[in-house]
Amino acid sequence: MEISYKQLLPNINTLIFDVDGVLTNGIVTIMPDGELVRHMSIKDGYALKTAVDQGFNICIISGGNNEGVRTRLANLGIKDIYLGAHDKIKQYQELVHKYQLQPENVLYMGDDIPDFPVMKLVGLPCCPNDAVQEIQSISKYISYKKGGEGCVRDIIEQILRVQGKWDNNFNAKYD
Structure with missing residues (x-):
């Protein structure tokens, strides 16, 4: 009998995300100076910050190398940010050792082929609903949201709710 991804959520303490196609929609705007501009969801950012504040290990492993992306993620409290990572297994192994995962x-x-090797090693591989077929085929959860459009918020909120760490009383905090 196959285990539902929901049965895996209570044990998750480390969340690793790719950037392009997951935290962004995978489209870059090329500026006249050659800079590549990406768009990220504020709702994904809120969920990332909430997970950091709740003590989760949040890690980014991306083949892209954009200092604006690094700054945005660091401002959310994410400390483990690996950009320019073309062999994602290496960074994954560093994280496993660092946190004894x-x-x-x-x-x-x-969302794409460079993520495949690491996704085969983790307990809960997942993807946005616009990921390539190879990634969808190994994912235990496929978000109903696309990359850059809330897929990160989707899975983080599910984990935090299952673990009782998503505060349903936000209004009381901000009155």
Whole structure:
């Protein structure tokens, strides 16, 4: 009998995300000076910050190398940011060693072939609904949201709710 991804959520303590196609929609705008501009969801950012504040290990492993992306993610409190990572297994192994991680405690959300090797190693591989077929085929959860349009918020909120760490009383905090 196959285990539902929801049964895996209570054990997750580490969340690893790709950037392009997951935290962004995968489209870049090329500026006249050659800079590549990406768009990220504020709602994904809120969920990332909430997870950081709740003590989750949040890690970014991306082949892209944009200092604006690094700054945005660092401002959310994310400390483990690997940009320009073309062999994502290396960074994953560093994280496993650093935090003494067990695969069943790790979620990885990716959308394309470079994410495949790491996704095969983690307990909860998942992807946005516009990920390539190869990634969808190994994902235990496919978000109903597209990359850059809330897929990160979707999975983080599910994990935090299952673990009782998503505060349903936000209004009381901000009155």
